[in-house]
Amino acid sequence: MSETLINVNNLTKIFQSRMHKQPLIAVNDVTIDIKKGHTVGLVGESGSGKSTIGRCLLRLIEIDNGEIIFEGQRLDKLKKDDFRKKMRSRMQMVFQDPYDSLNPRKKIKNIVLEPIRLAGKMNGRDPDLVAGELLEKVRLNPSLINSYRHQLTPGQQQCVGIARAIATNPDFIVLDEPTSLLDVSVRMNVLQILADLQKTLGITYLFISHDLSTVQVICHDVAVMYLGKIIETGTVNQVFNTPRHPYSKALLSSVLLPDPSKKHLSCELKGEIPSPLDMPSGCPLHTRCPSAVPECIHSKQQMQDIGEGHIVACMRVVNGEI
């Protein structure tokens, strides 16, 4: 059993929707454990709250309720300054669009060294040497240290984003759709680099993605989100091979290649996803779920272990009815 690096307990994040002038619950009472050295995939439709969870964990935004515990320490209780001093170098992020996230006016060496400089950890080392070593770790030629963003391919740009993220030897990186804008062949390369870095440096990843086939390749564990809630978690094997929540079944059967042996797992949802401004009562899926019964309209669903850490928020699954 791996130890837990991060416990997220009952995390809630509410935005004030400017357009509609009302609260929007982006993340709703989410609880999840992230194990040390593992990659947890966070999947779900657009707007389900995936990036918001990533941003809350790194304190890029403040949470409204709940706890974020990192190696036993309450991160959400740390003062902003203390978080920056103690935690910023241990927790990093790689963004979806490397073009947007790299400063066009800075040389690549200054981009990758930025987190080390911010943490005051250059300790008199030769900047060219340190930057070159970081580029080598992501399989880029160290001679690129004097280049600028526009001189690099999208794949190389994303590798620079990864080099910057690993510069301070972090324990944890949020990867927010890191390969979704890359061509398939480049994507596989970048995924391999991420997997190799995890092996050599022991980094824990939260891998946010729409692309379930990528998640299946790189992740150890998966959490499925629907309307701000996690509705199923487990190992990749549990969730991909024996999904139990009707939403996971629908998501997987709509995206993955049809496999006749898994026909019994398929599930079709009715209608459209509701607005997060008008959250359904009871089970959030009840407006679309083919297995819904009247009780689902009022009964809030708790995450329950259905065996070996496979956790599902559906009373009908837990009761063995579906």
Ligand SMILES: Nc1ncnc2c1ncn2[C@@H]1O[C@H](COP(=O)(O)OP(=O)(O)OP(=O)(O)O)[C@@H](O)[C@H]1O
């Ligand atoms: N700063 C903000 N202000 C108001 N609402 C926001 C803000 N950021 C996100 N939201 C809303 O919160 C909800 C969750 O957004 P989030 O970006 O976390 O979803 P996501 O799962 O990452 O989606 P995608 O797959 O499209 O990236 C959405 O309804 C979104 O419109």
Ligand code: SF4
């Ligand atoms: S609780 Fe009811 S509505 Fe929700 S997923 Fe289960 S069967 Fe469907």
Ligand SMILES: [Mg+2]
């Ligand atoms: Mg997102």
